[in-house]
Amino acid sequence: MTIQHTPPFDVPEVPHLDRLPLEDLMRLAHEATRSLTRRLASTASLHELSPAPRPEEAAADWGAMLPTDGGKTTAGETHPTPLAATEGAASFTLPVLHHALESVARSIAAAQMSLARHTSEVFEVPATRSRLLGLPEGKTAFRDTADYLRGMLRIDTSEAKRRLRHADVLCASRVLTGEALPPQLPELSAAVHAGTLDRAAIDHVRGTVAEARRIATRAEADPEVVERLITEGEATMVDQGQAMEPAMLRRVCHHWLRWFEAAVDPDGTEPTDLDAPREQGLVYKGRRNGFHHWLLAANDAQHETLRTVAEAANNPRARQGHEEAPEAEEVPPAGGAAGPVDESAGNGPSANGPADTALDPRSRHQRSLDGLIACLSAGLSVADSKALPWTGGTRPQVAVTIDYRTLLGDLVTAGAASAEDLAGFESSATFTGSVHPQLIRTLACDADILPVVLGAEGQVLDVGRAQRLFPARLRQAIAARDGGCAAPGCSIPAPWCDVHHVQYWERGGPTSVDNGVLLCNHHHHAVHAGAWEIEMDSGRPWFIPAPYLDPQQRLRRNRYWRR
Structure with missing residues (x-):
C-alpha cells in the first residue's frame, strides 16, 4: 500500500523548498508557524473562511458532512481530502482549516521523531556526540538520549521516550556495515510521515x-x-x-x-518462565482519593504466600496474640442449614465472626491489607535478615523525618503557629513525601529514633563525633537533610543513593555531614566526570553545572526533596 498525501486545499507548488539548506528551511518553517499562530489568535481570521456547504434538503444526513474515508488509502490510490470540499477558493472552510492544521501538527511530530532518531544514533558514538552535541566523549550529565532530550528540550521524559519508541519502528536504520534497513513497520511509517495518523x-x-x-x-x-x-x-x-x-x-x-x-x-499456551519478567511484578499506579493504588501479578507460589497471609488475617477462628484455641461448634443460622455466605462485601459473619463484628469494623479487604503490612513490618524489623539487600550499612527500613517540636506536638498545643515555626516544620516519609505528623508519632512508638538537630534552614547542626568513613548514623543524618539525591531535578530516594565527599577524601576532605551529599549512581559518576561541581552553603549542597549544560553556570539545588 502506498500513501500519496494530497492536502485538503490547493497549495502553491514551491519546487525549490527541497533544495533549500536545512537551516534556511527551518527559519522559513519557524516564521510560517509563528505567523500562522498570530493569525489564528485573532477572531478576524474567521472572516477569511468560506461558508461550510449545507445540505439542500432538510432531511439530508448531516453525517455526510464528516469525512467518510478520513485519509483512507489503498495501493495505487491518491490520498483523498479530509473533507469532501468543493472546488475553488470557496472550499477553505473552518472544518478544512481544522484538518489542515492537524495534518501540519502531525507532520511536525513526525519530524521530531526523525530528529530524535538521529540524536540517538549520534549520542551512542562518543566522537560523534562530542562533535555534533558538544558533550564530553566520556561520562556526561545525561543518562541516555531520552534524558538528553528531556533536559535540553524541557519536555517530559515520557514524551522523549515515546518519540524514541516510535522512531525504532518507523524510521530507517543502519547496520554496522552502513547498509540502510527499511522501517520495521513500513505501512505505519508511510502514514505517519504523510501526517495522517x-x-x-x-x-x-x-x-x-x-x-x-x-x-x-x-x-x-x-x-x-x-x-x-x-x-x-x-x-x-x-x-x-x-x-x-x-x-x-x-x-x-x-x-x-x-x-x-x-x-x-x-x-x-501456558505462561513460561520467559514470560514472567514481562507479566509478573508489582506496579505502583499512583494516588487517588487519599489512597495509594498498587497492581500485583504473582505466580502460583507467590499467590499462595499472599493468600496464606490474607486468610490468616481473616480467619474468624483466629485469636491474635493467643495460643491455639479450641474450635467452637458450628451453629447453623436460624431458619435452616448453613449455606454459602457472600463475603465479597467483607462484612459478613464469616469475615469477623458474629461476636467480633462490633469490635472489628474493618472490611475483609482492610484486614487482608493490614495482615500483609504486619508481615512486611515484622520482616523489616529483623536486623539479621539476608532476604533484602542493605544500603550503606543500613538494613531496609521505613524512614521518616520530623522536626522535634512537631514530634512532641508543641505546634498543636501552642495554638497558632508562627512563620518561624512553619519554616522549621518537617514531616515527610522517604517515598511518600509529606505525611501527617500523627502518622510519624504512631511509627515512633516502635522505632529507632536518630536524634539529629536541624537548624531553621534544615541544615544538620550536630550528629556527634565524625568518623573516617560514612557510618550508618552519619548516612542517616545526611539523608535527613537531603531527603534523596541532591542533584537538581533528581527524584531518586535516599536508600538508592551513595554518600559523596564534596571535597574529595584524597584531597583532604573530611568525612562529615558538612562534607557529605547524597547522590544517585548516575549523578555520582556525573559529578566525578565534571558535569557538576558542588558547594556547601549554610549546610546545604548547591550544584554548579558545567558550561555545556549552562553557559552561565548558575547555582542550582534540588527542590524536589527539600524546599
Whole structure:
C-alpha cells in the first residue's frame, strides 16, 4: 500500500523548498508557524473562511458532512481530502482549516521523531556526540538520549521516550556495515510521515504488532505465516486508523489481536518462565482519593504466600496474640442449614465472626491489607535478615523525618503557629513525601529514633563525633537533610543513593555531614566526570553545572526533596 498525501486545499507548488539548506528551511518553517499562530489568535481570521456547504434538503444526513474515508488509502490510490470540499477558493472552510492544521501538527511530530532518531544514533558514538552535541566523549550529565532530550528540550521524559519508541519502528536504520534497513513497520511509517495518523493511533498499532510477535514467539508459530499475517494486519489497522478516532482504533486493534492469537495459537499456551519478567511484578499506579493504588501479578507460589497471609488475617477462628484455641461448634443460622455466605462485601459473619463484628469494623479487604503490612513490618524489623539487600550499612527500613517540636506536638498545643515555626516544620516519609505528623508519632512508638538537630534552614547542626568513613548514623543524618539525591531535578530516594565527599577524601576532605551529599549512581559518576561541581552553603549542597549544560553556570539545588 502506498500513501500519496494530497492536502485538503490547493497549495502553491514551491519546487525549490527541497533544495533549500536545512537551516534556511527551518527559519522559513519557524516564521510560517509563528505567523500562522498570530493569525489564528485573532477572531478576524474567521472572516477569511468560506461558508461550510449545507445540505439542500432538510432531511439530508448531516453525517455526510464528516469525512467518510478520513485519509483512507489503498495501493495505487491518491490520498483523498479530509473533507469532501468543493472546488475553488470557496472550499477553505473552518472544518478544512481544522484538518489542515492537524495534518501540519502531525507532520511536525513526525519530524521530531526523525530528529530524535538521529540524536540517538549520534549520542551512542562518543566522537560523534562530542562533535555534533558538544558533550564530553566520556561520562556526561545525561543518562541516555531520552534524558538528553528531556533536559535540553524541557519536555517530559515520557514524551522523549515515546518519540524514541516510535522512531525504532518507523524510521530507517543502519547496520554496522552502513547498509540502510527499511522501517520495521513500513505501512505505519508511510502514514505517519504523510501526517495522517494521530500519535495515540501510532501507539495502538505499534503495541498491537509488538504483542502479536510475542504471542507468535510463545506459540512457536511458523515465521513465514506470522510475517504474512502481521503485514496484512498492519495494513488493515493503518487503513482503519485513517478513518476513525484512536479510541475506536484501539478496539479494532484488540479485535485483530484476538483473531491473530486464535490463528497462530488455537490451543493456547501456558505462561513460561520467559514470560514472567514481562507479566509478573508489582506496579505502583499512583494516588487517588487519599489512597495509594498498587497492581500485583504473582505466580502460583507467590499467590499462595499472599493468600496464606490474607486468610490468616481473616480467619474468624483466629485469636491474635493467643495460643491455639479450641474450635467452637458450628451453629447453623436460624431458619435452616448453613449455606454459602457472600463475603465479597467483607462484612459478613464469616469475615469477623458474629461476636467480633462490633469490635472489628474493618472490611475483609482492610484486614487482608493490614495482615500483609504486619508481615512486611515484622520482616523489616529483623536486623539479621539476608532476604533484602542493605544500603550503606543500613538494613531496609521505613524512614521518616520530623522536626522535634512537631514530634512532641508543641505546634498543636501552642495554638497558632508562627512563620518561624512553619519554616522549621518537617514531616515527610522517604517515598511518600509529606505525611501527617500523627502518622510519624504512631511509627515512633516502635522505632529507632536518630536524634539529629536541624537548624531553621534544615541544615544538620550536630550528629556527634565524625568518623573516617560514612557510618550508618552519619548516612542517616545526611539523608535527613537531603531527603534523596541532591542533584537538581533528581527524584531518586535516599536508600538508592551513595554518600559523596564534596571535597574529595584524597584531597583532604573530611568525612562529615558538612562534607557529605547524597547522590544517585548516575549523578555520582556525573559529578566525578565534571558535569557538576558542588558547594556547601549554610549546610546545604548547591550544584554548579558545567558550561555545556549552562553557559552561565548558575547555582542550582534540588527542590524536589527539600524546599
